[in-house]
Every structure is written in structure tokens, then in C-alpha cells.
Amino acid sequence: MSLRExxxxxxxxxAFYAVTAVALAAGAVGYFVVLxxxxxxxxxxxxxxxxxxxxxxxxxLSPIFGLLVFCLGAGLLIGFAGAELDDRDAVVGVTLTxxxxxxxxxxxxxxxxxxxxxxxxxxxxxxxxxxxxxLVAALSMGVLLVVSLTYRPLLFVSVxxxxxxxxxxxxxxxxxxxxxxxxxxxxxxxxxVGVLLVFSLLVAPAAAAEVLTSRxxxxxxxxxxxxxxxxxxxxxxxxxIGGPVSFWITALASLAYLTARATNATxxxxxxxxxx
Amino acid sequence: MNALTMKNxxxxxxxxxxxxxxxxxxxxxxxxxxxxxNGAGKSTLxxxxxxxxxxxxxxxxxxxxxxxxxxxxVGYMAQTRQADTVATMxxxxxxxxxxxxxxxxxxxxxxxxxxVRQALALTGTTSFADQSLHSLSGGQxxxxxxxxTTVFKPQLLLLDEPLAALDLAAQAEIVDLINxxxxxxxxxxxxxxxxxxxxxxxxxxxxxxxxxQVRSGTVEEVVNEDVLSQLYGxxxxxxxxxxxxxxxxxxxxEFAHPHPHGHDHSHEDVHEHFAEVYEExxx
Numbered sequence: 001m002s003l004r005e006x007x008x009x010x011x012x013x014x015a016f017y018a019v020t021a022v023a024l025a026a027g028a029v030g031y032f033v034v035l036x037x038x039x040x041x042x043x044x045x046x047x048x049x050x051x052x053x054x055x056x057x058x059x060x061l062s063p064i065f066g067l068l069v070f071c072l073g074a075g076l077l078i079g080f081a082g083a084e085l086d087d088r089d090a091v092v093g094v095t096l097t098x099x100x101x102x103x104x105x106x107x108x109x110x111x112x113x114x115x116x117x118x119x120x121x122x123x124x125x126x127x128x129x130x131x132x133x134x135l136v137a138a139l140s141m142g143v144l145l146v147v148s149l150t151y152r153p154l155l156f157v158s159v160x161x162x163x164x165x166x167x168x169x170x171x172x173x174x175x176x177x178x179x180x181x182x183x184x185x186x187x188x189x190x191x192x193v194g195v196l197l198v199f200s201l202l203v204a205p206a207a208a209a210e211v212l213t214s215r216x217x218x219x220x221x222x223x224x225x226x227x228x229x230x231x232x233x234x235x236x237x238x239x240x241i242g243g244p245v246s247f248w249i250t251a252l253a254s255l256a257y258l259t260a261r262a263t264n265a266t267x268x269x270x271x272x273x274x275x276x
Numbered sequence: 277m278n279a280l281t282m283k284n285x286x287x288x289x290x291x292x293x294x295x296x297x298x299x300x301x302x303x304x305x306x307x308x309x310x311x312x313x314n315g316a317g318k319s320t321l322x323x324x325x326x327x328x329x330x331x332x333x334x335x336x337x338x339x340x341x342x343x344x345x346x347x348x349x350v351g352y353m354a355q356t357r358q359a360d361t362v363a364t365m366x367x368x369x370x371x372x373x374x375x376x377x378x379x380x381x382x383x384x385x386x387x388x389x390x391x392v393r394q395a396l397a398l399t400g401t402t403s404f405a406d407q408s409l410h411s412l413s414g415g416q417x418x419x420x421x422x423x424x425t426t427v428f429k430p431q432l433l434l435l436d437e438p439l440a441a442l443d444l445a446a447q448a449e450i451v452d453l454i455n456x457x458x459x460x461x462x463x464x465x466x467x468x469x470x471x472x473x474x475x476x477x478x479x480x481x482x483x484x485x486x487x488x489q490v491r492s493g494t495v496e497e498v499v500n501e502d503v504l505s506q507l508y509g510x511x512x513x514x515x516x517x518x519x520x521x522x523x524x525x526x527x528x529x530e531f532a533h534p535h536p537h538g539h540d541h542s543h544e545d546v547h548e549h550f551a552e553v554y555e556e557x558x559x
Contacts, residue, residue, distance in 0.1 A: 153377065155377070160359050162352070163354050164377060166345075169346075213364065214407070216365055
């Protein structure tokens with residue numbers, strides 16, 4: 001099959017729509033993950049999702065329902081118990097290990113074909129069906145809509161929680177809102193890159209963007225751009241050259257981060273030379 | 277006219293009485309320093325004024341009404357702000373959040389640009405307003421934070437430790453700016469501090485919170501040996517240096533052996549306080 005024919009196949013088409021929707025949502029939410037320094041929470045929610053997916057498979061349900069229940073549940077738990085900064089890491093850590101333990105139990109109880117587990121861990125973008133695409137796109141668009149409507153208060157609470165509270169915003173409610181957004185975004189990102197590589201869409205693009213600009217909105221759009229570029233190119237390379245798409249996406253997102261850091265370092269060195 | 281009136285106020289947090297029988301008022305256009313050891317309830321007082329914590333006894337009127345959350349006529353500046361360490365936010369962005377940060381939805385207010393420009397001009401921050409906050413000096417960040425807090429020209433301004441972690445030159449700059457803001461907006465300003473000296477030139481009134489009591493009056497009325505000795509229950513000495521600075525001797529005890537009703541101090545806290553007292557004495 002030629003490249004052109006490969007790209008025209010339905011599974012590549014499905015994958016294209018799915019990665020587009022997911023990359024945009026993950027880039028936007030990822031900006032806040034990096035801003036709020038909640039990368040650990042993002043990591044934990046992904047792993048909690050693994051337990052949910054394994055549980056759903058055990059019960060004979062679609063993994064995405066288990067993912068949704070567990071990721072949202074973990075997000076709300078972390079958001080509720082960890083609204084105060086002090087104990088956030090402990091709450092996240094305990095949630096993470098408890099859920100991973102459950103995941104191990106579910107897998108040991110499940111005697112069937114282990115492929116479902118594998119695709120949850122590493123992503124299986126070329127296996128998504130048309131109805132999966134619909135669900136993923138709807139969830140991603142929902143996330144983007146909520147982010148656009150709550151962008152200012154979310155930013156305010158993230159950079160000055162006490163002042164935001166004095167102006168009438170509830171820190172806890174905003175924390176819950178954000179963690180639900182993160183939960184849903186993690187679910188959709190897992191569809192593409194899997195639990196273990198969820199960082200590549202949630203954290204790497206935003207971390208790269210943060211290095212390059214000092215304006216909030218610009219950083220968020222840049223993060224969405226990086227996520228989209230990694231996802232599209234990753235899909236293309238996966239089809240063209242071969243290898244797992246999730247590997248390509250992860251490699252490209254990491255490369256974007258490294259390039260951003262290098263660019264910034266060069267820029268700083270040049271500025272220093274000008275001053276000298 | 278009074279910007280704030282408290283009568284017989286008492287506050288309980290987690291079953292513990294923080295302070296009680298607090299009676300004082302703040303005049304419009306006055307500057308009040310709140311002093312006292314850590315954990316005495318200084319920030320709690322600010323939270324009560326902001327409507328975030330209720331009084332269990334007594335009454336409080338803020339700008340002629342009961343305290344309520346989100347009152348735009350009350351400005352509040354937190355001691356530490358995550359924004360200061362964020363790379364992707366300029367001073368102008370942060371001041372802008374003071375204008376429309378609490379607002380949900382897509383709408384854009386056309387007045388924002390001009391209001392932010394005025395706040396930056398008032399605080400003398402225009403020249404560095406477009407730099408990332410984390411690249412600014414401590415004094416510059418405090419000026420930006422004051423711009424953020426005064427966007428709506430509040431009639432009551434609550435500043436939590438605005439001088440902490442600043443060198444003496446920056447402290448003097450911020451004190452001047454607080455004075456300027458008071459003069460131009462006519463706001464009553466409340467400044468939580470751990471050292472009266474840098475603020476002394478502009479302060480009209482002192483609230484001293486310690487051992488569950490709140491004392492108020494002019495600097496002379498409160499920061500004197502009789503009142504403080506009575507407040508703490510042991511002799512306190514105040515030495516005035518030739519340049520008019522007050523060195524308070526006898527509070528080391530308070531920090532080394534917190535009384536049973538007091539806030540638990542960690543070792544770190546105790547250490548910090550010794551350092552402060554030592555610094556005051558050697559200045």
C-alpha cells in the first residue's frame with residue numbers, strides 16, 4: 001500500500017480526528033498543569049485510570065468507562081483533599097499507590113486476553129473506532145469550552161490563591177473544577193498515548209511553551225500548537241516509517257521541549273553578550 | 277468617618293480562641309500597623325475583615341456594611357503569591373487579573389486597558405510592567421502587587437507583610453508608595469508587619485495582637501513599656517536609638533517558650549524569631 005493509500009484508510013482517518021481533538025484539549029489543560037505545578041497529579045491520575053480501565057475490562061465493559069470513573073474520581077479526590085498546597089503531594093501519592101494496587105488486583109483476576117491492558121498502558125491510536133472518535137472529540141471539545149469560559153478565574157486562582165479568595169472565588173471549587181478537567185483530559189489522552197506516556201501530551205508541550213514566552217494566553221496557545229504538531233507528525237511518522245504512534249508523539253513532544261530550552265539558552269547567551 | 281469599626285470581637289478557629297474583646301476603629305485615610313508574634317491572629321484579623329472567617333462574638337462594620345467576600349471596595353495583598361515565581365506572567369497580566377480575574381465567561385471589558393494603565397502609573401511600575409514577574413526584584417514585585425490590589429481604588433487596603441523579605445532600601449520605597457496610595461486614594465490602610473521601625477514614619481495607629489488580646493492606639497499609646505509588659509505579663513523594655521528606632525527587649529521569652537494557649541511554634545519559627553530580635557538589636 002502506498003503512503004497516500006495508507007493515509008486514506010479509515011483507521012488513520014479516525015486517528016487523525018482523535019489526535020487533533022485530544023492534542024488541543026491536552027495542550028490547553030497542560031498549560032495549567034505546568035502553571036500550577038501539578039505534573040505529579042497528572043501523572044497519578046493517568047495511573048489511577050489504568051486501574052479503572054483494568055476494572056472495566058474485568059467486568060466486560062469498555063475501558064473508557066472505567067477510565068472516566070476512576071480518573072474523574074481521582075481528580076475530584078485530589079482536588080478536594082489537596083486544595084491546600086501543603087498536603088497535596090501526600091494525597092496524590094496515596095491515591096496513586098492505592099489505585100495501582102487495585103489495578104494489579106484486577107489484572108490478576110482477569111484471565112482473558114491481555115491486549116486491552118497493553119493498549120491502555122502504551123496507547124492504541126490506530127485501533128480507535130468511529131464511535132470512540134465521537135466520544136473523544138465530544139469530551140475534548142467540552143474541556144476546551146469549559147477552559148475558555150473559566151480561563152481568567154482559573155489563572156487568577158493558580159497565580160494568587162489568597163487574593164482570588166478575597167475577591168470571592170472559591171479556591172476549593174476552582175481546584176475541583178480544574179482536577180475534573182484534568183481527569184477528563186487524561187482519559188482522552190490515554191486513548192492515544194496510553195497511561196505511561198500521558199505526560200507527552202499533557203506536560204511536555206506546555207513546558208516547552210513556557211520557556212519561550214511570558215504571556216499567559218500566548219503560552220496556552222503555543223502549548224496547544226506544540227501538542228497538535230507532535231500529534232499530527234507522530235501519527236504521520238507512525239504510518240509512514242512504522243513504530244508505535246505513541247512513541248513518535250512522545251519523542252516529538254520531548255524534542256519540542258529540548259529545542260525550546262536550547263533556543264532560550266542561546267537567546268540568553270546572546271543577550272548577555274550584547275550587555276557585555 | 278470610620279472605614280472599619282469592631283466592637284468586642286472574638287474569633288475561634290478549630291475550637292481555640294485566637295483573640296477576644298477586640299474593640300477598635302480605623303479612620304478613613306489612616307494607616308494602621310498590626311504587630312504581634314506569629315500565630316497571634318494577625319492574618320486571621322485580615323480574613324475576618326475580608327469576610328472569609330466569621331466573628332463568634334461582637335460586631336464588625338467594614339465601610340458601613342457587614343463584611344462580605346468579594347467586596348471590591350476592600351483591597352487585599354497576600355504575603356506570598358505564586359505569581360511571583362511564574363515565568364509566563366508579566367506584571368501587566370497580573371495587574372489585569374486584579375481587574376477581571378474573578379470574572380467567568382468570554383466577555384472583554386474595554387475599560388480594562390485604561391484602568392490597568394492608571395494602576396501601573398500610580399505605583400510607578402510602567403517601565404517594567406511588561407517583564408515576566410519572576411525576573412523582577414522583590415521590591416518591584418511588591419509594587420506590581422500593590423498595583424494589582426489598588427486597581428479599583430479600594431477604600432480599605434489590607435496588606436499582609438508587604439515589607440517581609442525586602443532589603444532596607446526596598447522597604448523604604450514600599451513605605452513611601454503605601455503613603456502615596458493613601459494620599460491619592462484616601463483609603464484606610466492596614467499593614468501587617470513584624471517590625472514597626474520602617475513603617476513608623478507613616479503610621480497613625482497600632483494594633484498589637486498577643487496572648488489573645490488586641491490593643492489599639494497611637495504608637496506612643498501601645499508601643500510603650502507599661503502596655504506591652506501588661507500585655508505579655510512580664511517586663512518589656514523599649515530602647516529608643518538616637519535615630520528614633522525602637523528596640524523591644526523581652527519578647528525573646530514569648531518565642532522561645534510559647535505559652536500554653538499560644539500557637540505552636542516549630543523549631544524553625546523559634547529560630548526565625550531569634551534572628552529577627554537579634555537583627556533589631558544589632559541594627
